[in-house]
Amino acid sequence: MLWLTVCLWVCGNTPTGPALAPQTPRVTFEVTVPSGTPADAEVWLSGNHAALGQWNGTGLKLTRTPEGRYTASLPLPAGTALEYKVTRGSWGTVEKDAAGQELPNRTLRTGSRSERVSLSVARWADQPGAPPASASASVTGTVRYLRGVTSRHLPRTRDIIVWLPPDYDANPKRRYPVLYMHDGQNLMDASTSFSGEWHVDETAQQLVRSGQVEPLIIVGVYNTEDRFAEYTQARDTGEYAHLGGGNADAYGRFLVEELKPLIDKSFRTRTDAKSTGLAGSSLGGLVTMHLGLTRSDTFQRLGVMSPSVFWANRDIVTRVKGLRKKPSSRIWVDIGTEESKGSQETVEDARLLRDALVARGWKPGKDLQYVEVPGAFHTESAWAERFDDLLRYLYPAP
Template sequence: MTIAAEDDQSPPDPTEIPAPEYKKRKHSHRRNRAVRHTLTGETRLHTGFRSRILGNERNIIVYLPPGYSAEIEMRYPVLYMQDGQNLFDKATAFGGVEWGLDETAQRLIIEDRIEPLIIVGIYNTGEHRIEEYTPTRDARLKKGGGADRYGQFLIEEVKPFIDERYRTLTDPDNTGLGGSSLGGLVSLYVGLKHPSVFGRLMVMSPSAWWDKAMIINFITSLKAKSSTRIWLDIGTLEGKFTPHYVRTLRDQLVRSGWRLTDDLHFLEVENGEHNEKAWGARADQALEFLYR
């Protein structure tokens, strides 16, 4: 299938895309002991969370909103985020640069700009990241395709674990999923495939080019538009081709029934780069759209 863009220039043939930038990023779940912890607010770390479905283990870090321990009758929406080691803490983040998502959420909640929420950071395992975060096997790269099992892991193992231990609102309207890069790709794919579980999606700089832009064809194949609320963004400096694919992804979401500024917000950041600092800098806007 040929994918047409609705902007000034059509994306190139995906097979012409050079080796992607992610190959230079060596993700790890290990702590950088030379860097001090930078956690804000109340966080809880669950180490060695074992998955029967995936056959591996990882850490899960949970940010709790101000007042969580005092308001013992209150329940909260939950946002599940990929690449959890990069969200809150320089000591565990890729390259020692975190999103600062704990500081951002804390500030927005205190200023009454978003509703209080729980944020669950699910660490990647490093070696399995590409496999788990991609819906299909990319024939050119000869890897990937484990997103369905990863989604099963989120729905059948992680979410029940969190719902059992924390005061959560468990319905889809109060359950979000998010991430960046390949983490954005898997969040959009799993979220739209399971709208009865996830109702809010934070999709930052998604790797929409993966496997000849399969995510766009996946959205085209959806039998019905869900009520899922979607934040989608991209930076203009995120490679020569990726912004084109993300704009095409936006256009397909609109064709499928999502409405810009209503249940779909698209942001293109001038001079925005593909890194944790850039994603953290606009996380406040994403949280306000999804949790205002």
């Protein structure tokens, strides 16, 4: 009885310790690849989340199993909205459907429990026998391509897509304002977009023809594998230090000193800064804001969509606050209220940028338009839906 009494007292008074914190649910991806995929191939998931590389062509690397499938596991909070595709490390090797045509983004919204997602790749973009994609089927209006443009300031060549207004050929003496846009392969041509196109060509065609915006030329600058470096003005020293960064000024020299003179020579442009704009989303929004500050002698109409304000400890906000003189720029800034569920871009950070601009002299409703879009995520389709409003603001009909 004495032994039983001691046992009951000890068991009843053993400390239980703090309650264990609930674990973040994990998503396990399992990918089946087409026959003919090299045994040493690297397979990746690339998408709209930092863990998926923010659409850089790589992101989450999968491991090959003895059965020949590829798998990886990722902790993601409940309610995370993902869009992604399978690649072999670049957009030239992205997955396609069985006929070699473009696939819509794969999507996933995570739940409160761990889950397994099984995928099957029908074929790769570079797989022998895949039909070549044709731009003519998806591009609206008059478009010109400048292929393999080189630079003294950047190591990689890139393509340029140029959209011309409907009356360009009919009015040979007219000159037009110009909007330069980043991530050019996603703007107009479904055959080159890796996560859905913006329909910039269709939108601009409709708005110009209906008299809602001034006729303009739109120049889409394709990105390269150096996107993180070229679209960021500083290296990130925190969570994203491994992505590099800090080459935006060299990218700006390419745009100002090399590409713009080429465009001005090749097309009938208005060359002054008040007629010249720059626009982009995510990191493209970040570099637009940066170059709008440092290159205001060239770009004075700025479309800053879903900017990556978080980068390098909100360095862009610090730079706005440190301005000695306010440029004569007209600025559009927007953010979707649901973007933080799939990326690092947040309403709070966008408001910090807005407030910094206001403090330096921009006036909302006059030379600053700030928009929060209810329910919008960090996706190409979301930017496509509001590109018309951006164009109306930056290039209003005279």
